[in-house]
Amino acid sequence: xxxxxxxxxxxxxxxxxxxxxxxxxxxxxxxxxxxxxxxxxxxxxxxxxxxxxxxxxxxxxxxxxxxxxxxxxxxxxxxxxxx
Amino acid sequence: xxxxxxxxxxxxxxxxxxxxxxxxxxxxxxxxxxxxxxxxxxxxxxxxxxxxxxxxxxxxxxxxxxxxxxxxxxxxxxxxxxxxxxxxxxxxxxxxxxxxxxxxxxxxxxxxxxxxxxxxxxxxxxxxxxxxxxxxxxxxxxxxxxxxxxxxxxxxxxxxxxxxxxxxxxxxxxxxxxxxxxxxxxxxxxxxxxxxxxxxxxxxxxxxxxxxxxxxxxxxxxxxxxxxxxxxxxxxxxxxxxxxxxxxxxxxxxxxxxxxxxxxxxxxxxxxxxxxxxxxxxxxxxxxxxxxxxxxxxxxxxxxxxxxxxxxxxxxxxxxxxxxxxxxxxxxxxxxxxxxxxxxxxxxxxxxxxxxxxxxxxxxxxxxxxxxxxxxxxxxxxxxxxxxxxxxxxxxxxxxxxxxxxxxxxxxxxxxxxxxxxxxxxxxxxxxxxxxxxxxxxxxxxxxxxxxxxxxxxxxxxxxxxxxxxxxxxxxxxxxxxxxxxxxxxxxxxxxxxxxxxxxxxxxxxxxxxxxxxxxxxxxxxxxxxxxxxxxxxxxxxxxxxxxxxxxxxxxxxxxxxxxxxxxxxxxxxxxxxxxxxxxxxxxxxxxxxxxxxxxxxxxxxxxxxxxxxxxxxxxxxxxxxxxxxxxxxxxxxxxxxxxxxxxxxxxxxxxxxxxxxxxxxxxxxxxxxxxxxxxxxxxxxxxxxxxxxxxxxxxxxxxxxxxxxxxxxxxxxxxxxxxxxxxxxxxxx
Numbered sequence: 001x002x003x004x005x006x007x008x009x010x011x012x013x014x015x016x017x018x019x020x021x022x023x024x025x026x027x028x029x030x031x032x033x034x035x036x037x038x039x040x041x042x043x044x045x046x047x048x049x050x051x052x053x054x055x056x057x058x059x060x061x062x063x064x065x066x067x068x069x070x071x072x073x074x075x076x077x078x079x080x081x082x083x
Numbered sequence: 084x085x086x087x088x089x090x091x092x093x094x095x096x097x098x099x100x101x102x103x104x105x106x107x108x109x110x111x112x113x114x115x116x117x118x119x120x121x122x123x124x125x126x127x128x129x130x131x132x133x134x135x136x137x138x139x140x141x142x143x144x145x146x147x148x149x150x151x152x153x154x155x156x157x158x159x160x161x162x163x164x165x166x167x168x169x170x171x172x173x174x175x176x177x178x179x180x181x182x183x184x185x186x187x188x189x190x191x192x193x194x195x196x197x198x199x200x201x202x203x204x205x206x207x208x209x210x211x212x213x214x215x216x217x218x219x220x221x222x223x224x225x226x227x228x229x230x231x232x233x234x235x236x237x238x239x240x241x242x243x244x245x246x247x248x249x250x251x252x253x254x255x256x257x258x259x260x261x262x263x264x265x266x267x268x269x270x271x272x273x274x275x276x277x278x279x280x281x282x283x284x285x286x287x288x289x290x291x292x293x294x295x296x297x298x299x300x301x302x303x304x305x306x307x308x309x310x311x312x313x314x315x316x317x318x319x320x321x322x323x324x325x326x327x328x329x330x331x332x333x334x335x336x337x338x339x340x341x342x343x344x345x346x347x348x349x350x351x352x353x354x355x356x357x358x359x360x361x362x363x364x365x366x367x368x369x370x371x372x373x374x375x376x377x378x379x380x381x382x383x384x385x386x387x388x389x390x391x392x393x394x395x396x397x398x399x400x401x402x403x404x405x406x407x408x409x410x411x412x413x414x415x416x417x418x419x420x421x422x423x424x425x426x427x428x429x430x431x432x433x434x435x436x437x438x439x440x441x442x443x444x445x446x447x448x449x450x451x452x453x454x455x456x457x458x459x460x461x462x463x464x465x466x467x468x469x470x471x472x473x474x475x476x477x478x479x480x481x482x483x484x485x486x487x488x489x490x491x492x493x494x495x496x497x498x499x500x501x502x503x504x505x506x507x508x509x510x511x512x513x514x515x516x517x518x519x520x521x522x523x524x525x526x527x528x529x530x531x532x533x534x535x536x537x538x539x540x541x542x543x544x545x546x547x548x549x550x551x552x553x554x555x556x557x558x559x560x561x562x563x564x565x566x567x568x569x570x571x572x573x574x575x576x577x578x579x580x581x582x583x584x585x586x587x588x589x590x591x592x593x594x595x596x597x598x599x600x601x602x603x604x605x606x607x608x609x610x611x612x613x614x615x616x617x618x619x620x621x622x623x624x625x626x627x628x629x630x631x632x633x634x635x636x637x638x639x640x641x642x643x644x645x646x647x648x649x650x651x652x653x654x655x656x657x658x659x660x661x662x663x664x665x666x667x668x669x670x671x672x673x674x675x676x677x678x679x680x681x682x683x684x685x686x687x688x689x690x691x692x693x694x695x696x697x698x699x700x701x702x703x704x705x706x707x708x709x710x711x712x713x714x715x716x717x718x719x720x721x722x723x724x725x726x727x728x729x730x731x732x733x734x735x736x737x738x739x740x741x742x743x744x745x746x747x748x749x750x751x752x753x754x755x756x757x758x759x760x761x762x763x764x765x766x767x768x769x770x771x772x773x774x775x776x777x778x779x780x781x782x783x784x785x786x787x788x789x790x791x792x793x794x795x796x797x798x799x800x801x802x803x804x805x806x807x808x809x810x811x812x813x814x815x816x817x
Contacts, residue, residue: 025337030155030303031579036337037153038581039191041344053375054472057481059584064219065188066365066584068468070475073579 008078011046012058012071019047020079027076038067040077094135095258096144096175098167100199101183102192103150103505104585106211108132109241110183111147112597114251130502131163138255146177150505152191152581153340154198155302160505165298168202179205179257181250186210186238187219187586189355190347196232197267197343201294205261206234207253213238213246215586221357231350234262242591267346272331273338276300276324283320300324301339365586372465382469385462386488389453393446393492394523400445408438427626428619436618439713440611443495443778447606448599450489450496454503455598457485459590463503464582471580477562478569480506480580483513490520491554494779495610498786499602506578512565514786515795518774519561521554524715527733528770529553531718535739536763556771560802606782613781621712621777624683637676641669671728678723683709697769697807698762698815700747707769714775761814765807773803 014020022044025032039062040046049066050059059068101107115134132147148167149160170176180199184192189210196208208228210216216223229236237253239246269277280296291299299321325335333341372378412430419426457463467481474483482504490497497517504510529550538546645654645665657665678684687705694704702724710717722731722738725745731738745757774780774796784792 025334027336029336032334033155033301033303033336033340034153034579034581036340037155037194039194039340039344041337041341050369050373052373052468052472053379054469056472056475057468057580057582059373059468063188063190065191066369068464068580068582068584070471070580073581 008080010075011048011060011069011077011079012074014048014079014081016048016051019045019082021045021082022077023080024078025076026078029076031073032076035069035073035076039063045082046079094142094144095138095179096146096177097179097181097254097258098146098148098177099181099183100148100164100168100195101150102152102185102188102195104583105150105183105185105192106241107150107183108147109594110181110209110211110239110247110250111145112594113241113244113247115145131167136251136254138251138258143254143258151195153195154298155339160507168199168204169295176202176204179207179254179261181207181209181254183209183211186213186216186223187221189223189351190344193347193350194340194343196264197347198339200264200266201297203263203266205257206232206264207257207262208232208234208236209250210236210238211241214240219357221355223356224354228350228354231354232264234264242588242594267343269342270331272327273297273342276327279324279327280317280320283316287316297339300328300335303336365584368587369465369584372462373468378465378469382466385457385466386484389450389457389485390488390492392449392453393489393496397445397449397492401442404438404442404445408434408442411438424626428622431626432619432622433615436615436622439618439778440607440614443493443606444603446489446493447496447499448603450500451599451602452595454485454500455595456590458503459588459594461585461587464584467582468584471582475580477566478509478512478573479516479565480504480509481582483509483516486513486517487520487558490517490522493522493524494518494520494776495606495782498779498782499606501786506580508569508573508578509580511573511787511791512569514783515568515791516561516565518776518779518783518795518799519557519772521557521771522776524713524776525553525770527715527718529767531721531733531735531738531742532758532763532767534734535743536758536760539743553767553771556768560772560806564802605785609785610778610781613784614778617712617777617781621683621709624686625678625681625709627682628680629677630680633676633680634673637673638669641672667728668726671723671726674723674728675726678705678709678720694804694807696812697765697804698757698759698811699766699807700745700757702745703757703762703766707766707775710770710775711773712775712777714770714773717770759815761811764814765810768810769803769807771803772799772806774799 008023009020010026011020011022022040022042024042025036025040044062046060046062048058049061050068052058052068057068057070058074059066060074099107099111111132111134114136131149134145134147136143136145146167148164151161151164154161154165154168167174168176168180182196182199184196196206200206210223210225210228225236225238235253235257237246237250239250241247277293277296277300280300281291281293284291284296299317328335328338372381412434415434416426416430419429454463457466463482463485466484469481470484471481474480479487483501485503486497486500488497489500494517497520498514501510501513501517504513533546533549537549642654642658654665657663658669660666679688684705687708688701690708691699691701691704694707699707702721705724706717706720709720718731718733718738719729721742722729722735725738725741727735727737727741742758743756747753747755747757780792780796783795
C-alpha cells in the first residue's frame, strides 16, 4: 500500500464543486445495485455540482448529466478526491 | 406487407421501453393518437397505457411501459416492466420491443436495452431528442450503432413529430423481419451462478428461465424471487450463487450493471464523438433556479401562481357550473311537479350530483395544465430538489409539495397530482396526507363559527389568527402521523430518492392538452360515477321516509304558536300567500321537521351519544353526519335544521345569532348554551381533521384501492372525533 494514498471518503461528505473518482459501492443492498444501474461505478469520475438550499439533497454531475441523491444514499459510494 | 402478423391471426403487440424522461410517452401519444386507454396494473398503483396504431392496414397494440432505469425490479414500476416483457402478466410477451433512448445520454439508456436483450425479444432502437445531440456538442453515428446492436436504429424528435413516419415504417419492417440484439456474453462464473439456481430449482419442479434466474441473483430485493415461492429452497441457492460471484471479486449487487456497462462501452466505442459537455444553458439556468435566495424566491412565486389558480381563478368557472346546475334544476323541476319524489330525486339527487362532479373539473384541468408545464419544462425536478429536505423526514419527498399545496384548494386534484411521485411509498403517504390539508370547502364552517363566537368576544385580530391557524391543524397532525406510519405500519420498502435533472425544454401545447384531457376524462369516468352514486344515496337518506303527517303537524303547531300573536284571519291570509314572510318561515320549519325525521336525522339522533363527549347536541350531530358526503353542505344543513332554509351562507347574521342562542333542551346540560367555546373549537378541529368528502374517498379508491380509501376515511374520522372530545373535555374543565 502506498503511504500517501488519500483515505476513502463517501460521496455524501464531499464539498460543493469537488470532483471525485468512484472507488467502490460499499454495500450489497438493493439500493447499491440501483446506484450502480444509474452509472455510479468504480472508475467513473463525478463532480458535486450543486447542493440544495436546505443542505440536502446534492446534485451530482456525471457524463454531462445531473442526478440528485440524498446524502444518505450518496454515502453508499466510496470515492477519492481528485484535483 | 404485414404478412408475418396476418398468419398469426392476432394483432401484433409492441411495447415501448425506456428510462424516465426520454420522451417515451410523447412517442406513444404520437403513435396512437387518442386511441388509448389507461389501466391500473392490478394490486399496485402503477398505471399502464395501451393504445392502438395502424401499421399498413393492420391494427397493432401498443403498450407504454412505465419509465425504468433498470430491469432490477426494485420499484413497482420496474416490476411491471419485467412482468410485461416476461409474459408472466397473464399475457404473452410483446412481439417487438421499441426501446426509446435519450440520444444525449446513450450510455445509461443502453443499460436497460442490454438487460432486455437477455429476453431475446425482437427489438428496435429509437434515439429520441435527436435535435439536442448537436446542441450538446455531440456527434452520434446511428448507422454504426445499428451495426453494433444488430437491430434498426431510428432517430426522432418526437416532440415535434420529427422522424415519426420513419419510425412507423421501421416498426412495420421489424414486425415482418424481426431482429434481436445478441445477448451479452457473461463471464463463466455468472453462467455457473445461474446454473446453480436453475438446477437447484429444477428439483422443485419450478422451471425458471435463464434470464429469470439471473434477475433473482442480481436483485437483492428481488420481487421476482417472492413470486417464485419456495423461499426456504431458494435462499441457500441464491446465497451460493452470489458467493460464486463474490469469489471472483465482484459485488453481486453491482455485478450486473458493471458487466453490462463494460459491454455497452465496447458497443459505443467510436459511435459517439464530442466531449459530452454539460449543456451550458442548463447550467446557467440552474445557477439561478437552484440558488439559495433567488431559487427559493422563484419557487414560491411559481407555487403561488399554481395555488392561486386553484384557489381563486377556478372560482368563477366553478360558480358558473353551480349556477348552471341550479338553472338545469329550475328547468327540469317544474316538469316533474306532479311526482314530488321523482322531482326531488332528479333535482336534488341526480342533477345536483352531476353538478357536484363537474364542479371539480376546472381545478383538475388547471392543476394538470400546470403540472404538465412544470414537468415538461424540467422545473418540477428542480422544485423537488429544493423542497426534499422539508419532507424527507416523514417519508414524503420533494415531489410531495405540489399535491399537498393543491390540497389546500381541494384534495381531489391534489390526490391525483400525487401521480407525479415515482416512489410508491412516498406516493401512498402523500395521497393519505393530502385530505388533511385545509381545503377551501372547510372555510365556510370556520368563517361561520369564528364569526359567531370568536370575533364578538375576542375581536377581529384574534378571529383572524384563529382562521389562519385553523389552516395548519391538519398539516400539524398529518406530518407526525406520516412519520409514524412510515416507521411502524407501512411494509413497503423505501426507494432511494433519485432525481434526474433533465435539460430545460419548451413544453408543447399538444402534450399539455393530452395530459389535461387524460386526467379530466379519468376523473369523470372513474371517480364521477362513484361520487354521483354517493350523492343519490345521501339524497335518499335525507328524503325518506317522509310521512305526510309531518307537514300537517308542523303546520298545526306553527299556526297555534302564531295565532296568539295575530288574529286568525290575518294569519290565514298571510299563509295563503306563498311569498309572504310567514309562509317562508313555515316552509323552513317544515323542511327542518322533515330532516329531523329523515333516516339520516333519526340516525343522527341515535348516534348523538357518540358525539356527546364532544359536546355536540343532536342538531350538530346531524349537521356533522350530513356533511360526510361533502363538508361544505354543513352551512345549508344548519340552515335547514335551524329553520332558516337552505339558502343561508356562512356570513348570515340570522344563522350566527340563532346558533349563538341555541340551548340544550334536555339532559344534564338543560338550559345551558350548546355552542360554548370548547364545542366551537372542537367542531372546527373536527372539520379540519375529518375526511368529510365523498369525492375524495372515491378518488383515493381509484388512485390506490378501496381498502386504502376506507382505511383513511375511518382513521381520519376517529382522529377527528378524538380531537373534538379532547378539546371539549379539557376545554370545559379549564
